[in-house]
Amino acid sequence: MSKLPRSSRLASPVDTEAHGEYRIVRRPDDPRPLYRFTGHVDDDPQPGRYHIYAGWFCPWSQRVTIAHALAGLRDVVTVSYVDNVRDGRGWAFRERYGPDPVNGFTLLRHAYEATEEGFDGHVSVPALWDRDLARVVSNDFAGIGIDLATKFGKVATRVVATYPEHLRAQIEATDVTIDTPAKLTALDERLAGRGYLVGGELTEADIRLWVHLARLGPRLAEYPNLHRYARDLYRIPAFRDTTDFSTYPHPDWSLA
Template sequence: MPKRSQFPDEQSDDGNFNRQEDAFRDWVRADGSSAYPAIAGRYHLYVCYACPWAHRIIIARELKGLQDAIGMTAVDPWRDDRGWAFRDGDGFSADPINDFQFLSEAYHATDAAYRGRFTVPVLWDKETKRIVTNSDDDLLRMFNSEFNAVARHPELDLCPVDYLDEIDRLNAIIYDKVNNGVYRAGFASEQAAYEKAVAPLFATLDALDDHLSRQRYLIGGRLTETDIRLFVTLVRFDAVYHGHFKCNLRRIVDYPALGAYLRDLYQHPGIADTVRIDHIKTHYYATHTEINPTAIVPVGPDLDFTTPANREHLA
């Protein structure tokens, strides 16, 4: 019996999920060296609270205090074959900038010949009326430094130069084995491809649990972008990846250090307000119909990220 895949253009013949590359990667520069200067009010961010890649940028915008400088609109977490849609609802809304009905309109306004998948986040330039970038990797760095002149918290450095090599090294591991690893397991269309993704996922989680048993944050004793990158997967893990994506060797709550670390980050000022478990569960369970044909959204699990983390004593 032929097997359907969530994104057939990103599925190999052997059942592996191979994520597409980001389509637009221009940069906003504070020094004026690009076509996009760092001006307050010029750019608008399109996101989805359900998407972990977009969630990273929502957190960075919140922590850096860029809410007044960069507007933001969230799409409906329920997605069909037309892609992300702008609708009014609880935590999402119609597009106030371009009156787009679908995010695809932003992509086609930028490149009429674009034929890839329409992804969030998107940074839109209101002056040139095109997408600057849909790369969350680049946006994390831009929001960290290029908009400091218009940020409420310019002193916060999520990517300190002294730790850049270690940040890049650990980012690559976490992306490959954890952030994208859960997707390679969940979207696998063959048993071997699924098992090939699950084994390194849990080996990496085991290693991270050991690492975090000795220090509060991943790198340098301070919050960095690497913590944000890991957080967005951990906060979704027990709610959707454990069951929906069959990543069920262990839950995050079963890890002593990782579980406490997740609660510690959730309780960091500004982060809890960026987490919408309702959006997350609606998106994964109701729109991945190749995985969950009934589109039934489970009522559980009962998650509590507010209990004390007790990690302040760690280095």
């Protein structure tokens, strides 16, 4: 057994020869969702109770870390990052971003197994950990982001209210997928003369679109309104400080 303090333990290097490639195992007879844990933040959350396991490379994690920053939760909900690469063991804690500061786990899988004995599902980030219950509350990235935006008003001062009640229906109805040129063109046209997607203010809809645009690379310049919009968002600290272009598909590209 290692003699290092628990909080200093790190996973061994990625080794696909020994551990294989990571695979998401789905069985046709298994009705459980891919993101299996869908709990929520307590209605009266206290500072220090929750922790977010995130990944710099992951758009779903970035949605959560942007929401976290805009909700003013830096001193209320802690955040740590897994390494950018994985083998069959899944995401791990290595020297690049340091050890797991909460549990001293070397693999994120250990958090899932502490929550569900014999866990056999997808080990994903982001994951919301509850220190009081010693378990993963949720790995449902959409639910985590909304909880961060709406549940902590008594213990934190928001920078921006990103999920205001009067705009929620519009936010949820806004299609921010950019998987075809047609969708990019439609979004580009929608943003002509507009600073934000919904209601003239910064909302969850902008967070959801940003994480895809930031990973689009040089192609973004083909859409002038989207390019301008993305550059404007990048000037906001919550967007800029949660972005590491070196971990994206176009690591030499930037909006700076």
